[in-house]
Amino acid sequence: MFESIPESKPDAILQLMEAFRADTRPNKLDLGVGVYKDAHGNTPIMAAVKKAEKKLLETQDTKSYVGPIGSRPFCAAMINQVFGAEAQSDRIRCAQSNGGTGALRILADLLKASRPDAAIWVSDPTWPNHIPVITAAGLEMKTYPYYDTDRCAVDFDGLMGALASAREGDIVLLHGCCHNPTGADLNLEQWGKIADLCATKSLFPFIDLAYQGFADGLEQDAAPTRLFAERLPELVVAASCSKNLGLYRERTGAALLVAQDSDKADKALGKLGVVIRSNYSMPPDHGANTSNLVLSDDALNEEWRTELESMRQRMVRLRKSFAESMRKRSNSDRFDYIVDQKGMFSRLPLNPAQIDTLRDEHAIYIVGDGRINVAGLPEEGMDELAEAIAGVL
Ligand SMILES: Cc1ncc(COP(=O)(O)O)c(C=O)c1O
Structure with a gap:
């Protein structure tokens, strides 16, 4: 064999x-x-994370199964962290994922199931693991120019030019902040122009938010994602707790989706649950439970x-x-x-x-x-x- x-x-x-x-x-x-x-x-290990782990160890009284979507309180905390005030809207859902990479993969599977013929546009260059994760989901990959090596800055004209040639219904993968590998980020005005392009061409945004809190601050780094959620009917976000909570090996992240309305959001989350169940059944619990304590306890949150x-x-x-x-x-x-x-x-x-x-x-x-x-x-x-x-x- x-x-x-x-x-x-x-x-x-x-x-x-x-x-x-x-x-x-x-x-x-x-x-x-x-x-x-x-x-x-x-x-x-971050101090607040260490304290949350201790608390978890002392208070957790079962290791029974949780379910494919994972911890609901963690999901609610992640919706708040990523979407801020927009989190009140009833069209956002979240599934706990196996790190940011796991979120990328299950969301790519979900998009492949929803739109089998869509191509996904990825920045050139990008985080190298985007390519195998996305192609493993069966999506056709195309690239848009991102970095001008002479100016060491974003090649915004190149980006817009390439995306203007995308077909209706195609998916655009964007780094929410702290572009990996270049460190060159789009400004909010440029994000607004991409959102407009997505709206006029019916492109579907897929935001990889692996470094929230590492660029300009927790709230500031979520601003592009929030702007997209305000302006566009649908998008997905792969969020990671590896970097900002230092939970790398605990494999903690969130697959978030914004749908046109509450019913469609439920349907999409249902399908995401099926994707998860058929892949690895359900996510690991420790990192998500720890993160939830850090994100929802006032004192730990402040310290973190x-x-x-x-x-x-x-x-x-x-x-x-x-x-x-x-x-x-x-x-x-x-x-x-x-x-x-x-x-x-x-x-x-x-x-x-x-x-x-x-x-x-x-x-x-x-x-x-x-x-x-x-x-x-x-x-x-x-x-x-x-x-x-x-x-x-
Ligand atoms: C751009 C980007 N996306 C996603 C990830 C995924 O991180 P993890 O799966 O460790 O949460 C990384 C990690 O390096 C990354 O750089």
Whole structure:
């Protein structure tokens, strides 16, 4: 049986993680893997999450099945977090998912079942895992230009031009904030123009919201999604608790849908339940229950928001300090764009040979497309890092 299986291509980022682990040089620096890191290079459990877990352990009195949709209180909390005041509307539904990736997959399955002939338009570049997750659901994938590598900014004209050629009923996948891998986000005015295009061409928006709270703040980062929910009859959102609650391995996320009315929302949620049941029956409970405690308990919520905000501000500071060092070491302002970009990632204009040299000669690990994890930048030693990068350039 298995001898007929062709060799699988390993995930480039996971391979990079392995190589970093095996590197024994004491000064090694990991700018590759996409997890938040503190000043010591650790990815700690957030204080409010730790307290919620303790409370959960003390109070939970059963491990009985919950059901395909998962925890209803968690779903209600996620609807509030993502949609704010719009959450009052009776046309929004939520199913707990296996992380943001799980939400992407079950929503892609739902859209494939609803509109088998629709193509899904994905930004070029995008998070590499979008491609296998979406194509595994059987949706035809097309790309729209997203990033102008000369200006290191969003190629908005290219994006609008490509989407103008989409067929009625096609799906558009958009990064809700903190575009991965570029860090170049759309502004609210541009989001408004895309919403108008979706309305006039009957395109279906699919928002991937994996980093709410990492760009400009929890509320601000949800603004594009809320604007879409106000203006458009239907959309879906894949939200992740991996980054903003630091629950990576607990596989916690939410598949959210906005329908034309309450009946259609119920029908869509019903189908989503069937998709979940036939895939993995029901989602894991621990992360969702923990998140629900953090999101719904006033004291824990306050503590979590403060910690999340300090993580965000740390990344903003690191962006500034890195851009300053690059300005000094490269004798140019070509890296100033890093300050304006959002979230955990930016891309450096490095080719694969330069990336290899940084790894081999300086123990600096960067993903092959030049993406760096801003949270991994060193608070001490920024000038040395900038010098190494300027050196290979
Ligand atoms: C753009 C984007 N979407 C979705 C995810 C999914 O995250 P998870 O499945 O770990 O919640 C990630 C994680 O890196 C991401 O970068």
